[in-house]
Amino acid sequence: MPSACATSTSALSTGWAACRDLPRDRPVTGAFVRLKLRLLRNQLSRGNQQIVGLVIVLLLVLVGAGASAVVVATGSAPDPLLADLLVLFSAVLTVGWSFVPIAASGVDSTLDVARLALLPLRGRTHGPGLAVAALVGVGPLATIVVQLGFVPHGSGPLGMVLVLAAVAVQTVQVALLGRVAVSALGSLLLRRRTRELAFSLGAFLTVFVAFGLQLLAKSAPEISRPELARWAERLAWNPFGLAGRAGAVAIERGDGVALATAAGLLAGALAMVGLTARVWWWLVERELTTVSGAAGGRARRRAVLRGTRPLAVVAARELRYLWRHPVARTNTLTSFVLSGIYLVPQWSRLDDPAQVLLAATLVGTVGLSALNMLAIDGRAAASDVLCAPVPTILAGKAIARLLLALAVVSVVAVVIAARSGGWWYVPAALGIAAGAVGPILGVGTFASVAAPVPVPDVATGNPWSASPGQGCVTALAAFGLFVVAGVVSLPIAVAVVVAQGVLDSALALAVVALLAPGYGWLAWRLGSAAARRRVDGRIPELLAALAPK
């Protein structure tokens, strides 16, 4: 009887000697480009929403990039200023491309190495294809277009050629850098905890970047020319911006030494591209051999939140979900982060005790998650509706968000009270908040069944994965619903202004704080009743919308 493992080492190799004569690898760069284009095209064929999204993105990004390029190309800015701007722009591209592709790779399955893991990928034959495919898309196109504005400013024809080459090399460099970032984080993002942490940090980052951009936009006109030059000098060391530096030199001077310097810098940039490509392929090979769902996990902790009635059970479960599910947790954390952003700039002016009432306005921070309450874990909604009526499920979820809103308001109200001494206003702020959140939850309850939007399944390798175009459509719908919720909340706001601002009466404010929850409850009930009518007999359509194929 042959043994299960009865072969010598030499036989293992020599018995299959013929296998060593492998067929010659064929270059497949064109196939990767075609594959990328085909995937983009198929994505658009999924529905009008994707097409609308793409059109909006094209308008915003490409037209914006083109307009910027035209402004730079036709402007009369002095060459040294343009040279500094090109260096600074290369640094911006370096930073941007290091982070943005991580957020975008979920929609780019040609570059999702996990989907190609079964193929015999080799750096020489497949690496260039994957790299070139990374350059196909709106983002890379916009990167090229916006840089083209610098080309006409090259010193003489040779200078222009050098700037053009610099633009090409810089684009390849940053695109490869983006791939390095994605591949380096790829295996980490396969781990659930890392993925969730990244997701939460991503939300923080988004908020702070938006905040930073606002500050930059405000202070940019005040930046002096020497200050700009100093920044350009500081950022000229950026090894991934060597091509930009080459272009800057070719813009600034047209003599032989300058052009030779630019050519030398360009050669250095090409070497850097080669090095980045090598590091990237090393990361890809590492990624290809860790395609696995990591196992393990911590022991179950005792459930803290319990309930017996369906409404209480749903509310308790939703509160857990608001922390456990990465998307919901991001919303929860964002609510608190927004509170911080609200507080910090006004810290020095928070000396009036009545300012505690402003904390009530933060109920709006739960609005975004309230507008789409059934979508978190949308695929599980089918089992949910088998256990309890949809209105009960929505009511439980609304209660969880009410508690979250009150928690946010409490924290901010207490902080302001500690600063201003307006402790009396804390319960008033909470009463007003409980009233103000009602319209948001009412509109949210209706919107959750009338216009549900699927939330991407975070079980994929990328927590930011989404369908192209979905963002714009969702944002537009959310904006409209926010306006409605704001209008319905207006009576409470007016009552508070009259009680505090016009009458300046503590009694009147107390009455408003006591009556506001009743008004909020009424607004929520109206929204719930509308949602009940809407969902009646349409549960299959609701489930299909929450978990499309």
Added chain:
Amino acid sequence: MDVAAGAGGAAPGAEPVLPRSPAGPDVPLVPAVALRGLAKRYGEAWAVAGVDLDVPAGSFYGLVGRNGAGKTTTLRMLCGLLRPDAGAIWVLGLPVWADPAPVKARIGVLPEDGRLLDRLRGRELLHYTGVLRGMVRPVVEARTEELLATLDLLDAADNLVIDYSHGMRKKIGLAAALLHGPELLVLDEPFEAVDPVSARTIRLVLDRFVAAGRTILFSSHVMATVEALCDRVAILHEGRVVAAGPLAEVTSGRSLEDAFVDAVGMRHLDERALDWLGRLP
């Protein structure tokens, strides 16, 4: 029956013990797959705890085990998809972890949770799979049509893979695995969620594959399927091979299910357990 196959594996974490042939050089079959002291750990738990196994060339080899026995982890490691913590793997005579690419070029794999480029249509998926494998276009096109027809996917060939049912995804995955004419086919639960007619078709395809002298290694929970298809079988339990060899020797006159339960043990159900299920509300 050779039940010592797995017991002789390297201790988890130890240096891999490379092949020491107890049978000598006169062994008739050269293995298509050879595993020596293969081990993989997830956190503190050893998913594969020292597996030694030879899969003879030309065999239809079944890998069976309970949930979590280490089947999928073992298959992923031998396909070059998951780096082992210890041990060595030869596939078709090539050491997998020296360079996985040539191995992948010669094998076809249908993973259990295979992530496909599901925004492609079925026909497109096969086309790009072939082209990216370096096959010439006319061959890819001819084989694509033949595979689609054989696996009854022609009607769905122009639908996006994301719209396929689970069984159809299995079939298109199998077509992608067969497209380049591999010498070894590694299949993880290939019949899961596949309808009986398609399952019969797949069995015929696989039988023809083995009849041509090629090798199949596949894992399954369905003992009847393994028993009907395989000429050899290995039973994995808690990351080790507890029984391996020709089917008749492993089963010793019993059904494979009985042999399997005997090999891995079974906790008997308490007579009073779930008695509420027998009462009407």
